[in-house]
Amino acid sequence: MEVIALLVIGAIQGIIEWIPISSSGQILILLSKITGISPGLAYEYSLALHLGTALAALTFYRKAISQALREVNYSLKFRNPTSLLLTVTPACSFLVAAPLFLLIRLQFQKLSADEITAIIGLFLIATGLISLRSSSMKRVKYISNFSLKEAILLGIVQGLSIIPGVSRSAITIALLLGLHFKSEDAFNASFIAAIPVTFAVGLFETINIASPTIIAGILTAFIFGLIAMKGMIMISKKVKHHALLILLGTIIIASYIIALILQKI
Template sequence: MTWFESFILGLVQGLTEFLPISSSAHLRLTAAFADWHDPGAAFTAITQIGTETAVLIYFRKDIARIISAWSKSLLNKEMRGDHDAKMGWLVIVGSIPIGVLGVTLKDQIEGPFRDLRLIATTLIVMGVVLGVADRLAARDEQGAKHRAVRERKTLAELGVRDGLIYGVCQAMALIPGVSRSGATISGGLLMGYTREAAARYSFLLAIPAVLASGAYELKDAGEGHVSWGPTIFATLVAFAVGYAVIAWFMRFITTKSFMPFVIYRILLGIALFVLVASGVLDPRAAASAG
């Protein structure tokens, strides 16, 4: 991998990690369109450490409060009813599905799941799911203004059942094209949470899963499967760009619909099918990790 490739891939990672359009799919597609080697699941996991570091800094006050309350609740029974203490446990519970499936499906994640036809399918299908969830949220928000329906839920109402459902949704993002934020936000909206609550919990839930995945994949870098210099550079680029994207996205969702992302996903998926069917792109193009 050249330094230029690492810069572009780091830029793509930072731009797409927090938007509901799938960073892993865009890294895969960038390599395919540019006729580069597929950066691979290890490169993706390591560069995500950069974007998750951006999450740690952006949500540092929330995270510090949650860790403090959770730690105190281990020894103080009275603290176990505290909202922040419960959030700590819910993030742990919600991280179980992706941890189990990530280890179980490792070979598929690094191989068959990176087929462009599967990516095109997941882009379209999850785009439709996000669109439906967004329309339901918009309908409820409008109805709540006229007291025709109950107001949408906040994170204060999050329980173990919903936390596990969030976790299952996040685990679906092991398939490139699904999108970690897209799946968890869609799940949250379908369960009746506000856009802001769904997005905030999506970001918090991703922290342990992404950091653990990145740490696990660091051994491949040490074994020479990933170039250290370019990978670290890409991770730094992803961090800087990712932080700016988080700040923009959290403002965007308070007043805007997810429909632009829905349309983009569907059009990109259709374009991929056309390019593969016409022979312009091999569905396994550049499939060997470099």
């Protein structure tokens, strides 16, 4: 595969990994169209590029992660919510994603889950409109209140994102916003929870592909991933809760339409 193509696709991966559209689905389509490789191989390359975005998240949240690791004691009592996001959540994600991942690799046919992401987009828009008049939405929760039950639920939902077309960011952020977490905290929790899973999957596929050219894509995914994360956190701080829901829903619907167009080209 040409290095230039991987550089471009890696940059795109770095950006869309952290916004609520399916990066695996979109990158898969681009890889197939630009390089002419099979959908199965394109799927493996799209997952390998996640190593770059995982490293970007590790860099971005290095202080929070370091603090969380220091506060985990031997009795496995998680005093820091970040500890839950880095252990319990990915463990649950693995239990859900592992069988789905094997099934997709063995019997990959087409992107059939884009509709799920589109439905999530409609749900976010509807929730945003409802929250305009809902006083209950004012009772926001903070990441400091993150519980074991919520960590497990987040992990289960995140595991479904292994399916091409299902956006990890969309379903996890939608869940956290639906649980009334503060917008900024919802984004941070979603991004931190992604680190173990995306790192493991990305590293596995990078080793499996064993091609020096994939490093080029991973590098650009890392650089643009850092930029995208900072941008999304800034947006979450400035945009009101209901407006953010509507904005994210609109982005998801738009990405679904773009995916349909790409498939027909």
